[in-house]
Amino acid sequence: MTRSEENAVNTENTTHTTPLLEARGATRSLERSTLLVDIDLSVPEGEFLAVMGPSGCGKSPLLHTLSGLEDPTAGSVLWAGEDHSSLSQRARSRHRLLVADEPTGALDSAAGEEVMDALTEISARGTTIVLVTHDLDVARRADRIVNMADGRLSGELPSPPAA
Numbered sequence: 001m002t003r004s005e006e007n008a009v010n011t012e013n014t015t016h017t018t019p020l021l022e023a024r025g026a027t028r029s030l031e032r033s034t035l036l037v038d039i040d041l042s043v044p045e046g047e048f049l050a051v052m053g054p055s056g057c058g059k060s061p062l063l064h065t066l067s068g069l070e071d072p073t074a075g076s077v078l079w080a081g082e083d084h085s086s087l088s089q090r091a092r093s094r095h096r097l098l099v100a101d102e103p104t105g106a107l108d109s110a111a112g113e114e115v116m117d118a119l120t121e122i123s124a125r126g127t128t129i130v131l132v133t134h135d136l137d138v139a140r141r142a143d144r145i146v147n148m149a150d151g152r153l154s155g156e157l158p159s160p161p162a163a
Contacts, residue, residue, distance in 0.1 A: 020045040020095060020128045021066050025075030028061050035061035037151040038075065043130060045080075045096075048123040050139035051132045052157070053148035059132035060101055062148065066130055067099045068092060098122060100131040104138050116141050 021043040028036040036058050043049050043066070051059050064070040065077060068084045077084050079095055100119065104112035120141055123129050131142060139145045145157040 019043065019078070020047075020080055020097065021130070022078040022081075023062075023066060023072075023075065024078065026065055026072040026077055027074040028058075028065055028070065029073045035151055036065060036072070039065075039153060041066075041146070041153060043128060045128055046123075046126045047144060048119070048129045048142040049131070050142035050145045051130065051148060052134065052136070052139050052145060053154070055134070057148045058151040059148055061151075063099050063101055063130060063132050067097070096127040098127050098129045100129065102133055103131065104133070104135065112138070 019042045021041075023039045023041045026036055026039040026041075027034065039062065041062075051062060053059050061070070065072050068077070068079070068087075071077075071085050079087060079092065079097075082091075084092070098119075103115050103119070107115065116138060119129060119131070123143075129142070131138070133139050139157070147154045147157060
């Protein structure tokens with residue numbers, strides 16, 4: 001099995017079909033470290049995706065790379081089939097995408113529940129959401145959960161039960 005095959009995450013169990021975001025061999029390196037290693041990931045339009053993993057595993061760099069805040073140093077990230085680095089700000093704003101980095105991390109449980117209720121409602125209206133979290137209860141609110149370790153996608157957790 002190639003490294004790309006090991007890092008690819010299965011998207012067959014999702015009900016969504018059109019990829020809004022797609023990472024193809026995306027790698028993000030700094031001068032002395034590699035934050036993301038050969039990431040292959042497809043996020044269909046309208047999906048609510050949760051990314052889990054320990055601190056320092058690459059969740060935030062993945063979020064920044066998928067959202068276009070940072071470019072991959074190798075590989076590519078596509079938005080609706082187009083390389084995001086070639087899209088104008090206007091073209092990027094047409095996509096219904098919300099990214100959230102630990103949105104409940106510093107909140108008490110009641111406030112965290114309100115945030116997750118709002119995100120769930122936004123997702124139900126068709127907005128694609130990519131959320132990173134350490135909290136499995138938060139991740140279970142998503143359509144799909146992927147796990148990261150050492151800058152790589154390490155697998156997909158079982159789909160949460162339908163609400």
